[in-house]
Amino acid sequence: MSTRARPATAPVVPLWAVSAAFWLIVVAVAAARAAGVAESQVLGTFGVVFVSIVVEALPFILLGAVASALIAVFVPARAFARIGRLPHPLQVPAAAAAGFAMPVCECGSVPVARRLILRGLNPQAGIAFMLAAPVLNPIVLASTWVAYGAAGRALEMTVARATLGLAVAVAAGWALGRGRGADLLRERPEDTYEQPRERWRGDAFVEHVANDFLFMARFLVLGAAFAATLQTALPQDVLSGLAAAPVIGALALMGMAVVLSLCSEADAFVAVSFTAFPLGSQLAFLVLGPVVDAKLAVIYGATFRRRFVLRLLVIVVPIALVGALVFDEVVG
Amino acid sequence: MRLDARTLRTLALAVWALLFLWLWASGESVRYLGPRTQWVVPVGAIGLGLAAIGYVHATRREGGSALSAIEWLGIAGLLLPIVAAATLGGAQLGSLAASNKLNARGVDPTALARLASRDAREIGFLQLDAAGRDAGLSNELGIHPGTPVHLVGFVSSPPGRPGARFELSRFYITCCVADAVPVGVFVAAPDKRFTKDEWLDVTGTLTHSKQEWIVRAARVERVDAPSDPYLSFAA
Numbered sequence: 192m193s194t195r196a197r198p199a200t201a202p203v204v205p206l207w208a209v210s211a212a213f214w215l216i217v218v219a220v221a222a223a224r225a226a227g228v229a230e231s232q233v234l235g236t237f238g239v240v241f242v243s244i245v246v247e248a249l250p251f252i253l254l255g256a257v258a259s260a261l262i263a264v265f266v267p268a269r270a271f272a273r274i275g276r277l278p279h280p281l282q283v284p285a286a287a288a289a290g291f292a293m294p295v296c297e298c299g300s301v302p303v304a305r306r307l308i309l310r311g312l313n314p315q316a317g318i319a320f321m322l323a324a325p326v327l328n329p330i331v332l333a334s335t336w337v338a339y340g341a342a343g344r345a346l347e348m349t350v351a352r353a354t355l356g357l358a359v360a361v362a363a364g365w366a367l368g369r370g371r372g373a374d375l376l377r378e379r380p381e382d383t384y385e386q387p388r389e390r391w392r393g394d395a396f397v398e399h400v401a402n403d404f405l406f407m408a409r410f411l412v413l414g415a416a417f418a419a420t421l422q423t424a425l426p427q428d429v430l431s432g433l434a435a436a437p438v439i440g441a442l443a444l445m446g447m448a449v450v451l452s453l454c455s456e457a458d459a460f461v462a463v464s465f466t467a468f469p470l471g472s473q474l475a476f477l478v479l480g481p482v483v484d485a486k487l488a489v490i491y492g493a494t495f496r497r498r499f500v501l502r503l504l505v506i507v508v509p510i511a512l513v514g515a516l517v518f519d520e521v522v523g
Numbered sequence: 524m525r526l527d528a529r530t531l532r533t534l535a536l537a538v539w540a541l542l543f544l545w546l547w548a549s550g551e552s553v554r555y556l557g558p559r560t561q562w563v564v565p566v567g568a569i570g571l572g573l574a575a576i577g578y579v580h581a582t583r584r585e586g587g588s589a590l591s592a593i594e595w596l597g598i599a600g601l602l603l604p605i606v607a608a609a610t611l612g613g614a615q616l617g618s619l620a621a622s623n624k625l626n627a628r629g630v631d632p633t634a635l636a637r638l639a640s641r642d643a644r645e646i647g648f649l650q651l652d653a654a655g656r657d658a659g660l661s662n663e664l665g666i667h668p669g670t671p672v673h674l675v676g677f678v679s680s681p682p683g684r685p686g687a688r689f690e691l692s693r694f695y696i697t698c699c700v701a702d703a704v705p706v707g708v709f710v711a712a713p714d715k716r717f718t719k720d721e722w723l724d725v726t727g728t729l730t731h732s733k734q735e736w737i738v739r740a741a742r743v744e745r746v747d748a749p750s751d752p753y754l755s756f757a758a
Contacts, residue, residue, distance in 0.1 A: 209526055216606060223610045232720070235614030236623075238607045243555035243700035245604040246546065249539065250563040253570045337559070338698055394581035401578040404571075405532055409597035412604060418701065426623045460560075460698045 233423060241419035244461065245412060251456035252407050253400075254330055260399030262293060262303070264392050279313070283368075286316035287360040290323035291353075297325035297455055297481045301490050308372040317372070319364025322507075325455040325481035326356030335477065338459035344470060347522045348459075348477075355478045355514040363482070363506045367499065377496055407454055410486045414453040418461055421447075434468040441472040441515040445508060448480035455481035471519030475511045482507050528588045529578075535598045536575035542605050543567035553751040554615060557696040615752045616694050618719040621679040621705040646672050648693045648706040648754070655735035670729045672738055675746065678717045679707055688737065689717055691725060696753045703753065712740040722748045 228234055277285055293300075304321030308314050325331065332349050339348040368375065434440040444465060453461055458480050462473045483491075488500045526534075546552040547564045556563070646666060654661040661667070680690035692707035694700075710725055717723065727740040 206526055209531075220606060220609045224612065229611045229614040232617050232619035235611055236616055236620045238611035239554065239614050239616055240620075240701050242604050242608045242611075246543075246552070246555050246567070247560055247563055247699040247701075250543075250567040250570060253567065253574065257570075340559070397574070397577035397581040401532060401536060401574055401581075404574065405535060405594075405597065405601070409600050412600050415604070422623065422701065423619070461701060463697065463702055 237423040244415035256403035287319040287323035290327035300324040315368030323360035335459040441475040444476040471515035475515035540571035
């Protein structure tokens with residue numbers, strides 16, 4: 192995968208335009224403060240929740256971008272291809288389990304899996320890795336541990352998230368990766384083009400970090416804005432009404448995971464705030480969100496051939512639902 | 524002079540690094556994060572600062588490239604939280620959030636009691652809420668009728684008429700404001716009228732009614748909102 196900026200024709204943004212936008216924002220902020228906007232309960236609640244989610248999650252995004260760049264720059268793709276030499280029945284679970292050691296979030300795992308499949312990795316193993324890494328990677332599990340620590344549920348939630356995430360990834364890999372990689376992936380012109388790269392790897396690493404961070408952070412901002420809107424406009428009593436029925440509660444939170452499109456490195460901090468829902472429903476939120484959400488649907492659509500998202504939903508939603516119900520029976 | 528994609532990406536990283544630096548230096552991060560997650564602020568300030576500097580260095584030989592419309596929107600969107608933080612600098616959760624969020628009565632009572640007794644150096648909102656439903660916990664925490672208390676909080680539910688009791692609340696957070704849980708205590712203050720979101724300093728004694736402890740106020744003073752408006756389960 193390369194995130195290197197494509198050479199383009201000419202810079203397009205005049206400095207005066209950026210300066211004008213900056214001063215416009217400064218004047219607007221000053222006017223809003225003078226008008227006492229902060230005292231508005233609606234705007235204040237939205238703003239505080241919005242900023243708090245972003246401030247808390249952005250450093251996790253940065254850590255994920257650093258890890259993703261380390262893999263992209265310093266780990267050759269052929270290292271992953273060793274999995275291809277394993278006996279076929281072991282390849283899918285082994286690729287999924289590799290997610291434990293691969294700290295990439297969902298935005299980073301798609302292009303990595305695509306590149307691995309293009310280089311000959313069994314597509315089933317590639318998909319299993321793509322779906323497992325965002326749930327199983329160490330940063331995600333650590334953030335889950337931290338988020339649920341205060342509630343005294345760190346161990347149960349972290350183990351359950353890893354186990355159910357692994358099961359979902361293996362099942363989806365088996366079901367969706369049958370056939371040749373060429374039948375699964377959308378073609379791109381650059382697939383046949385190897386970029387000449389005579390460049391210090393430190394520079395490539397830093398550029399990967401910056402590009403990955405800026406790419407992922409924008410989706411976090413969107414998700415945080417939506418979460419803040421929900422927290423401001425939607426009384427949690429409405430949600431707690433849904434939460435009373437475990438199946439509907441789990442489905443409701445899975446739907447919310449799709450809409451919120453949070454990064455898996457930070458979603459546990461949001462999930463833990465859904466205190467009205469049983470832990471099993473929160474678990475379903477944590478397992479489904481990194482596998483399929485609104486922003487991933489766009490990325491999948493650009494990577495895989497038709498109906499991939501629909502087929503993925505058909506497989507993972509029932510597994511996550513059953514896992515959530517079993518978890519509530521055993522632990523809740 | 525024109526700004527290319529490289530410069531704008533660097534600016535986006537640098538502006539976020541500066542926001543984290545400001546949160547770190549000013550202590551304003553307590554408006555957004557609990558003590559458990561304060562460490563992310565220096566990580567963000569240093570990490571994003573290094574990323575901005577490193578990116579400028581790593582792309583020093585890059586020619587000027589145009590920013591796509593999608594990336595323009597992305598970078599503009601990235602600045603929205605910063606604009607929100609600047610605009611709503613003194614904002615905090617109040618009565619609206621207290622009515623929207625599930626209150627402490629939605630939290631597992633056993634867990635609440637455990638948290639209350641763990642941090643029982645003084646009698647606060649959490650202890651009074653949990654002890655109201657648990658006589659054993661009341662005895663364990665030394666809460667009895669007539670026990671003196673001192674609370675500072677905001678009016679989440681004002682009195683329906685002058686002299687009627689009202690609810691005084693504080694938010695407890697674990698990681699960040701998004702997971703805040705309001706915990707309220709009823710206060711009886713004869714001949715007083717208060718409005719929503721007013722911050723009050725209340726001194727009085729306790730009396731028990733049904734399944735809750737009520738503060739019978741001897742003195743109520745209006746005060747400014749504290750700079751650290753949230754309490755923490757993890758204190």
